[in-house]
Amino acid sequence: MKSYIILIFLTPLLFAIDSNELRQKSFDKGLLPMPTEYKTLKALVDDQQNPMTAQKHALGKELFFDKDLSKDSTISCATCHDIEKGGEDGLPTAIGYHKLPNPSHLNSPTVLNTAFSKHLFWDGRSPSLRDQATGPTQAPFEMASTPELIEERVKAKPQYTRAFEAIYGFDNPITFENITKAIAVYEKSLITRDKFDAFLEGDDSAMSAQAQRGLDLFIDLGCKGCHFGHGIGGQKMQKFPLRDYNALIDLSMTYNETTKKREYKSLKFNFKPYHPYPIENRGGFMGKDGTQYFRVPILRNITESAPYFHNGVVTKLSEAIFLMGRYQLGVDLSDDQVDAIEAFLEALEGDLIEYDID
Structure with missing residues (x-):
C-alpha cells in the first residue's frame, strides 16, 4: 500500500518539464500565439x-x-458555423436545404481561427476564405442558392445598398464576389485565445503540469509536423491513414518518454479484409481527388468541435487521439499519454477575441 501511495506522488516527477524549455521548444517547432x-x-x-x-x-x-x-x-452561414458551438454545428454530417445531408457525410469544419488556414474544405480545394464562401451558398445540399438570387435578395435591402456603396462605390457594388469578400473579412476576425x-507568452501557471506534459508529447511524437502555426493546423494537406494498417504483419510500438524513443510492443498477423480507413467509411469520401x-x-477549440474526423464517426476526443497516434504516428499511446495530450488540447479551448476594429 505504501509503495502504491509513493508511486502516485512520484509519477508527476517522472515527467517534470521545465516550462521555459518547453516554451522555447514550442516556438522552435512553429507553434505560435494568437495576436491580441x-x-x-x-x-x-x-x-x-x-x-x-x-x-x-x-x-x-x-x-454571415x-x-x-x-x-x-x-x-x-451561421447555421452550420455556429459561433456559440465552437464555430460548427456539432453534427456528424452537415444538414442543409430541405434538411438534405451532405452526400459524402462530411461534417462542418469550424469557422473559428480559419484566418490562418491555407486550405479550406476537407479536400483542401479552396485556397482562401473569399473563395470558400462561394461554395456552400450554391451547393444544392447546403444553402442551394445562386449568385443571381443572392444579389437580388441583398439589393432588396436598403441598408445593404448603403453599406456596399460606401465600400465599393456606386458602380454596381452589389455583386456575388463582393458579398463573399465581405463575409470572408468578418470570418477572419473570429480568432480565439x-x-x-x-503559456507561450510567459505564464507558466496557465497550463497544468499534465497539459505541459501533453504538449511535450505532442511535439516529440511528431504531431507538430502537421499541426503547427497560429491555428495549430490548417496549413497543409496530409494522407489519412499515413501508416499501412492493411499489411499482413501488424507491428505495434509504444513511446518511452524517458528515453524519447519508440519501443516494440507486439507483432501480430493481420488477416482482416482491406479497408481504406481505420474508422467506419461512412459516406465513402476519399479526400482530395480520391487520394x-x-x-x-x-x-484550436477542438474540444468544442466533436464529432471528429471528416465524417464525424468518432465522438470522443480520447479515441481520436489514440487513432491518430496509431495510424498517423505508428505508436500505441498509453491511456496516461492519451490523457496528457487531451489535457493539452483542452488548454486550446478559448474565447473569441473582442478586437478593437476601427
Missing part, C-alpha cells in the same frame, strides 16, 4: 485582393447571419 490586436492580425492574414476594413467587417458580419442568402431563407497562448489526402484540421 487587430492590426497585428491584419499584418498576418490580410489579403491584397480583399483588404480588411472596419466597414467590410461590419457588412460581412450582417451577411442573414438567412435570406439561402434559397428558402432558412439557412445562414486560450491558456496555451498565455485520401485531407486538410489538416485546426486544433
Whole structure:
C-alpha cells in the first residue's frame, strides 16, 4: 500500500518539464500565439485582393447571419458555423436545404481561427476564405442558392445598398464576389485565445503540469509536423491513414518518454479484409481527388468541435487521439499519454477575441 501511495506522488516527477524549455521548444517547432490586436492580425492574414476594413467587417458580419442568402431563407452561414458551438454545428454530417445531408457525410469544419488556414474544405480545394464562401451558398445540399438570387435578395435591402456603396462605390457594388469578400473579412476576425497562448507568452501557471506534459508529447511524437502555426493546423494537406494498417504483419510500438524513443510492443498477423480507413467509411469520401489526402484540421477549440474526423464517426476526443497516434504516428499511446495530450488540447479551448476594429 505504501509503495502504491509513493508511486502516485512520484509519477508527476517522472515527467517534470521545465516550462521555459518547453516554451522555447514550442516556438522552435512553429507553434505560435494568437495576436491580441487587430492590426497585428491584419499584418498576418490580410489579403491584397480583399483588404480588411472596419466597414467590410461590419457588412460581412450582417451577411454571415442573414438567412435570406439561402434559397428558402432558412439557412445562414451561421447555421452550420455556429459561433456559440465552437464555430460548427456539432453534427456528424452537415444538414442543409430541405434538411438534405451532405452526400459524402462530411461534417462542418469550424469557422473559428480559419484566418490562418491555407486550405479550406476537407479536400483542401479552396485556397482562401473569399473563395470558400462561394461554395456552400450554391451547393444544392447546403444553402442551394445562386449568385443571381443572392444579389437580388441583398439589393432588396436598403441598408445593404448603403453599406456596399460606401465600400465599393456606386458602380454596381452589389455583386456575388463582393458579398463573399465581405463575409470572408468578418470570418477572419473570429480568432480565439486560450491558456496555451498565455503559456507561450510567459505564464507558466496557465497550463497544468499534465497539459505541459501533453504538449511535450505532442511535439516529440511528431504531431507538430502537421499541426503547427497560429491555428495549430490548417496549413497543409496530409494522407489519412499515413501508416499501412492493411499489411499482413501488424507491428505495434509504444513511446518511452524517458528515453524519447519508440519501443516494440507486439507483432501480430493481420488477416482482416482491406479497408481504406481505420474508422467506419461512412459516406465513402476519399479526400482530395480520391487520394485520401485531407486538410489538416485546426486544433484550436477542438474540444468544442466533436464529432471528429471528416465524417464525424468518432465522438470522443480520447479515441481520436489514440487513432491518430496509431495510424498517423505508428505508436500505441498509453491511456496516461492519451490523457496528457487531451489535457493539452483542452488548454486550446478559448474565447473569441473582442478586437478593437476601427
